[in-house]
Amino acid sequence: MVQAPTTGTPGRRRAVEEPATSTEARRRAIRARRLRHGWVGLGLVVPAAAAYAMFVLRPLALTVQYSFYDWNGVTSSTWVGLGNYARLAENPEMLGSIVNALELIVYFSFVPVALGLLTAATIRKLAASRLALVSRTVLFLPQVIPLVAAGIMWTWLLASDGLVNQVLRAVGLGSVTRAWLGDTSTALPAVGVIGAWVALGLCMLLFLSGMTKIDPSLYEAARIDGAGPVREFFAVTLPSVRQEIGVAVTVTVISALAAFDIVYISTQGGPANSTLVPGLEIYYLGFFSRDVGQASALAVVFMLLVLAIVLPIQRLTREGD
Amino acid sequence: MSRTSGSPRVAVVASLGLASLLAATACSAPGTSTAEGGSGTAATSASGDMSCGTEDVTLSAYVETGFPLSAALFEEFTKQHPNVTFDVREDQFAVITQNAPRVLADNPPDLMRLPQVSELAADGLLYDLDAAAETFGWDEWPASQLEQMRVDDDGRRGNGPLYAMGLNFSMTGVFYNKELADQIGMTQPPATLAELDEVLQRAKDAGITPIAQFNGGATGGFAFPLQGLMASYGDPSEINAWTFQQPGARIDTPDNVKAAEHLQRWVENGYFADDVNSLDYSMMMSRFLEGKSLFMFNGDWESGNLDKQMPGKVGFFLVPPLEEGGQVGAMSAPLTYGISARAEHPECAAFFLDWVATDDQARTIAVEVGGSHPMGPADAFMPEVGEDTVTAQTLAAGATIGEAxxxxxxxxxxxxxxYAKSWTPNLQKLVAGEQDGAGLLTAVQADYEREIGR
Incomplete structure (x- = not known):
């Protein structure tokens, strides 16, 4: 297909204009020009490609390599084949961390996407009023705050004498107060709340920009057909921002699966491993157990899992084009 | 169209090819033998002259941030030996723990605050201090001071060459708030475990939080009371055998199970604050300093701090024995400093470590700034300490433990x-009621065997 006469490259066109002494000479000239162009292109790509290969592909390949060894990171290593992967399958702690990550998707992705849609639709109705500007800014603010700061702030809010419990006591719900991050049953949802709070701003902004592109006449038509605000939302707004939803879901799902900072700051995986996520487990394996091979094996498996989840999402939103 | 759909495939193939090419350059098994690396600078253990000489020397030091002891000692040492200066780098202890092997191998400091030494020594990363011990006569000190830093060929502690030294050695036990103790009629420290139980109950009945012990995140501070109870129920040397990875040693012995069940009863009776699983160390400290809890299981590294912030208001006692006058024990560990096997000035660093233990001024700093007992011979110089201070009480407790x-x-x-992967989650489960005392120890024993069996 590449060889087809309709390629339309500049080299090809000029070659046609030249007097054709022989087809052989012409073909050679074309090849020479293509090569020259190719070298220039290659020269432009090389610096970026080298950096990418050095700092992304090489570590990736090394991680795969390390996963076949028993290695403490310093002294000599032993080849163990698939041993690290086998141990992964039978270790409830490492598997549990993967389950926790999947559960975090609900809080880090579904909740902010749903709330983001709702707030964006509401703010759109407020149009250019000052209230819209203020609420947009306030909701986007968490996105600007470093995750570490957000984590610290929320550990104070969620502490046993923190603001959350103070409010609960003030409204007469003193019986449900607890150290939210210190209770094995509430710690993961509490961490999820922090993540949802952070991601909401990004989702809302994405949807808001998507909604500004919607042709107002669509809403007019819907209204003439007798659609209420709810019907309007599902029939017009939602289908129009499908692509933005795809982007938002992809970004937030990855952030849920790759969660580290918020969990590390707020619970460090505790209490009793109830908030242990793969990112944290890899870190513990690599730096505390000094078991680089096992950490790499978990990282490889987890990377494949992320791809297996994110690629279908990509396909779903692309097919709608 | 076929080109656009074809090019990503080409790109994938190309990048995979590139990646495998790059990996191939490092295709040999990862890691190096540190034994080879060490021999390159074998001069370290050869020279034998354990001093700092007379020429200018700069010792590179990698120390723990937030603890002023090392800085105070460095300053005094430079004052006494003007040819020696220190190039200091500081990090949090957690960071030092994670990076210790790499720092010792790649960026070897002359002096470094060390975590647990057995793996570092077994990997050949630490300078062997036996020659220094002989030169300076460290062998004549009480052997228990140094045994935690001796590692044999199998990576077990307790015996073998000496791989580190302490700047002082710490003591743990129970601090109490004297004002709150007065309120519930506790006029003197409990003499038996039963008395302690009774005091805890009285505090709870009076609406005082008996203990706010940190147990959140990756640091299960319930290991402090647990080990204290273990020493009351059983033999401290058996617990050490386990910690030092001696063959056949177990943590789930009947005595230890009784201790863990005792801790479980404390949890069930509500003697701990209800949010301990989210408390970190600094929160525990601030609650105790604010007078919000009666007891705190902690170590004498806080003695100086408590004397400054709550002068005269804090007392200290060891976890009491089962019967009056019975066996007591306490966690006691040297503030461990080591020398990299590839350090530039190991003799001078060793000389410094000896100076810390033997110089009167240095010993005074170890007590006044560090709050803990200095290393060295039992009859060595001790600075004067105010009688009413916690420091005096922890030093006295140290002597009691030494005798016992x-x-x-x-x-x-x-x-x-x-700690992070077994004790902490299991102790957190104990608090949450998802684990009992016996189950806690069984789980830890299983993790322990898995880890050292490899």
Whole structure:
């Protein structure tokens, strides 16, 4: 297909204009020009490609390599084949961390996407009023705050004498107060709340920009057909921002699966491993157990899992084009 | 169209090819033998002259941030030996723990605050201090001071060459708030475990939080009361055997199970604050300093701080024995400093470590700034300490433990990951009611075997 006469490259066109002494000479000239162009292109790509290969592909390949060894990171290593992967399958702690990550998707992705849609639709109705500007800014603010700061702030809010419990006591719900991050049953949802709070701003902004592109006449038509605000939302707004939803879901799902900072700051995986996520487990394996091979094996498996989840999402939103 | 759909495939193939090419350059098994690397600078252990000489020397030091002791000692040492200066780098202890092997191998400091040494020594990363011990006569000190830093060929602690030294050695036990103790009629420290139980109950009945012990995140501070109870129920040397990875040693012995069940009863009776699983160390400290809890299981590294912030208001006692006058024990560990096997000035660093233990001024700093007992011979110089201070009480407790031979290494230091990955989650489960005392020890024993069996 590449060889087809309709390629339309500049080299090809000029070659046609030249007097054709022989087809052989012409073909050679074309090849020479293509090569020259190719070298220039290659020269432009090389610096970026080298950096990418050095700092992304090489570590990736090394991680795969390390996963076949028993290695403490310093002294000599032993080849163990698939041993690290086998141990992964039978270790409830490492598997549990993967389950926790999947559960975090609900809080880090579904909740902010749903709330983001709702707030964006509401703010759109407020149009250019000052209230819209203020609420947009306030909701986007968490996105600007470093995750570490957000984590610290929320550990104070969620502490046993923190603001959350103070409010609960003030409204007469003193019986449900607890150290939210210190209770094995509430710690993961509490961490999820922090993540949802952070991601909401990004989702809302994405949807808001998507909604500004919607042709107002669509809403007019819907209204003439007798659609209420709810019907309007599902029939017009939602289908129009499908692509933005795809982007938002992809970004937030990855952030849920790759969660580290918020969990590390707020619970460090505790209490009793109830908030242990793969990112944290890899870190513990690599730096505390000094078991680089096992950490790499978990990282490889987890990377494949992320791809297996994110690629279908990509396909779903692309097919709608 | 076929080109656009074809090019990503080409790109994938190309990048995979490139990646495998790059990996191939490093295709040999990862890691190097440190034994080879060490021999390159074998001069380290050869020269034998354990001093700093007379020429200018700059010792590179990698120390723990937030603890002023090392800085105070460095300053005094430079004052006495003007040819020696220090190039200091500081990090949090957690950072030092994670990076210790790499720092010792790649960026070798002359002096470094060390975590548990067995793996580092077994990897050949630490300078062998036996020659220095002989030169300076460290062999004549009480052996228990140094045994935690001796590692044999199999990576077990307790015997073998000396791989580190302490700037002082710490003591743990129970601090109490004297004002709150007065309120519930506790006029003197409990003499037996039963008395302690009774005091805890009285505090709870009076609406005072008996204990706010940190147990959140990756640092299960319940290991402090647990090990204290273990020493009351059983033999401290058996606990050490486990921590030092001696063959056949177990943590789930009947005595230890009784201790863990005792701790479980404390949890069930509500003697701990209800949010301990989210408390970190600094929160525990601030609650105690604010007078919000009666007891705190902690170590004498806080003595100086408590004397400054709550002068005269804090008392200290060791976890009491089962019967009056019975066996007592306490976690007691040197503030460990080591020298890299590839350090530039190991003799001078060793000289410094000896100076810390033997110089009167240095010993005074170890007590006044560090709050703990200095290393060295039992009859060495001791600075004067105010009678009413916690420091005086912790030093006295240290002497009691020395006589009772009850000093123990922290059970959390048995292996590199046992604290974060086994003790902590299991102690948190104990608090949450998802684990009982016996189950706790069985689980930790299983993790321990898995880790050292490899």
């Amino acid at each position: 031979n009850g000093s123990m290494e922290f059970i959390a230091n048995a292996t590199g990951a046992i």
